[in-house]
Structure formats: structure tokens, C-alpha cells
Amino acid sequence: MPIHINLLAEAQAAEELRRRDPVKRAIFIAISLVAVFLVWSAAVAALQMEANASYTGVQTGIDARTNAYSHVMVDKRKLDLDMARLNALKKFQAARFLQGNLLNALQEATVDGVQLTGLHLEQTYFLAEGTENQTNDDRIILGRPSTVKERITLHLDARDFSANPGDQINKFVATIAKEPYFAAMLDKTNAIELTSPPSSPMSDNGKTYVTFSLECHFPEQTR
Secondary structure, X not given: OOOOOOOOHHHHHHHHHHHOOHHHHHXXXXXXXXXXXXXXXXXXXXXXHHHHHHHHHHHHHHHHHHHHHHXXXXXXXXXXXXXXXXXXXXXXXXXXXXXXXXXXXXXXXXXXXXXXXXXXXXXXXXXXXXXXXXXXXXXXXXOOOOEXXXXXXXXXXXXXXXXXXXXXXXXXHHHHHHOHHHHHHXXXXXXXXXOOOOOOOEEEOOEEEEEEEEEEEOOOEEO
């Protein structure tokens, strides 16, 4: 029976022993893990750089929109103030007292034997101060605008030349009260008042008359 001799048996055994050496295996595994960690760290760093770039872009966009919003709010506050002033002017224009209409109405309110000798229109104004706008965080609390209370009183001086001076005074008051302009414009209570009793009889060119004065009250208006 032939005998086989493996001349490489010693080298093969040494190689097998080297392969099975736990220290070398641990070193190999450690090197592999370090390599994987380095690759993973590089990937994470790349993703982080990409995320930072995206965040910077988003933040830049937010800042730009924030600045634009601030400018818009400033412009809106200015617009609100201008609109409030414009509305106040329109209101004042629509409600202003027209003296031409008053004079025309007086021409229509006439009574035989009564002569209008004087007219005085008294317009008094009372100012109520307003409050400024206030800012609460991003919310604007509009203040109260200044207002003016208008009080108008019409003073009339007249003479009664009727056959019995003084008899036409009440009729003259009633005529004024019924005239369409005064009926619509005068206060609903105490619209026309006799300020004092008629004067003593006086004479002018042989005509006897008495003088009297009236006050016509218009309702108070807030402008």
C-alpha cells in the first residue's frame, strides 16, 4: 500500500492557525466597522449639509416675508388713518349747515303784519379729544377719533304791525314751525321759543307795533 506524504502540511497548518487566530479576526472586524462608520459619518455629514442649506433657504424666505409683512402692516395703518380722515370729511360735508337753505325757508314763512328785522345764527362747537391707536403684539387697536358737538341756534328779531300789535306773534311762530325746512330741521322739543314778552307798543310813521324775539333750536350734531 503506497504512503502519501504531504510536504505542505506544516504550512497549511500554520495558515489554518493564522486564519483561526481571534486577535487577527477582531482586528479585521474592527477595521471593517471603522470603515463602515466612516462611510456612515460621511453620509450623515452630507445629509446635514444638505439640511442646513435647505433650512437657510427656508429661513431666508421667512425673513423676507416677515419684512414684507411688517411693511404691509405699516402701510395698512397709514391707509386706515387716511380712510378715517376721508370718511370724517365726507360726513362733515354731508352734514354741514347750509345757510342758503335757511334764508330761503325764511322767505317762505311770512305772516301779514309781521316784519323780520334781524337775524343772528349762533353756531357753537364743543371738542371731545380722541385717543391714539395702540399696538398689542401684532394687533392694532384703533383709537377713538376726536369729535365735535355742534349746537346751532337761530335768533330772529321781528315787529308786529298788525291791527292789534302782538296778536300775530303766535301765528308767526306756527308758520315757521310748519314750513317744510324748519319742520324737518328744527329740534322736536322746544323748537321755537319766545325769548321775552313783546315790547311795549311803539310807533313808526304813524304805525303802532311791538317788537319780539324768537329762538329756533336745531338738534345737536356730533361731527
